[in-house]
Amino acid sequence: MTLSGNQKRKMRSAARLYAVQALFQMEHSSQTVELVMHEFEDHRFGAVYEGDEMAEGDVDTFRAVMLFAVDNQAQIDQMTDRALVAKWPIARIDPTLRALFRAAGAEMVKGDTPPKVAIVEYVDVARAFFPDGKEPSFVNAVLDHMAREAQPAAF
Numbered sequence: 001m002t003l004s005g006n007q008k009r010k011m012r013s014a015a016r017l018y019a020v021q022a023l024f025q026m027e028h029s030s031q032t033v034e035l036v037m038h039e040f041e042d043h044r045f046g047a048v049y050e051g052d053e054m055a056e057g058d059v060d061t062f063r064a065v066m067l068f069a070v071d072n073q074a075q076i077d078q079m080t081d082r083a084l085v086a087k088w089p090i091a092r093i094d095p096t097l098r099a100l101f102r103a104a105g106a107e108m109v110k111g112d113t114p115p116k117v118a119i120v121e122y123v124d125v126a127r128a129f130f131p132d133g134k135e136p137s138f139v140n141a142v143l144d145h146m147a148r149e150a151q152p153a154a155f
Contacts, residue, residue, distance in 0.1 A: 014055035015062035016103060017125050018044060022062075023069060023099035033070045037063060069106035076105035083145035096129050097139065104143055108150035115147035115154045 003011070021044075022036045029036075046056040069076060080090045080101045090098055104122040107113040113121075119140065126139040148155055 008058065011056055011058035012061045013121060013124065014045075015057035015059070016065065016121050017055075017128060018057045019062055019065040019069070019103045020096070020099045020122075020125055020129075022066060023102050024096055026070075027095060027099065033066055037066055064110070064112075065103050065106050068110050069102045072106065072109060073102060076102050076109060079105055079109070079146050079149055080142065082149065083142045094135075097126070097135065100125055100129075100139060101142065101146070105146055105150070108143075108147050111151060115151050119143045119147060 018040050022040050025031065026033060026036050040057075040062065041059060044057075045059070077090050080098075084090065084093070090101070093101075100122055103125075104118055107118045108115055122143055123136050123140045126136040130136060
């Protein structure tokens with residue numbers, strides 16, 4: 001079966017959402033990246049919960065984001081800290097946002113995703129987690145700062 005460009009894009013977007021959830025889960029459970037990735041790939045991608053089917057995620061995107069975020073967490077967290085105001089170091093922000101910044105930072109530092117694409121994608125993820133809050137605007141501002149540091153030539 002051949003997937004259309006739109007289907008592939010939707011699968012990459014779903015993989016980003018799953019990566020944020022998986023990074024959050026890793027932080028709260030102390031499970032290894034391999035264990036969490038297998039759980040998501042085997043039980044979350046395309047699963048049906050209470051009649052709602054979860055999107056099928058792009059495994060390659062999911063694994064790339066997860067592994068790079070874990071392997072480069074200190075660098076990404078430092079970049080995130082520089083993008084946050086001094087009163088709010090990464091350790092003090094919402095754990096979901098921390099996971100989101102790690103996933104987005106992984107894509108920005110790795111450099112395979114254009115920064116503006118990463119920003120739009122992860123602001124959409126923030127909207128999924130915080131549909132009525134100010135967090136998507138906050139995420140947009142922090143990711144813009146991070147992207148200018150990670151890939152200054154793109155701006």
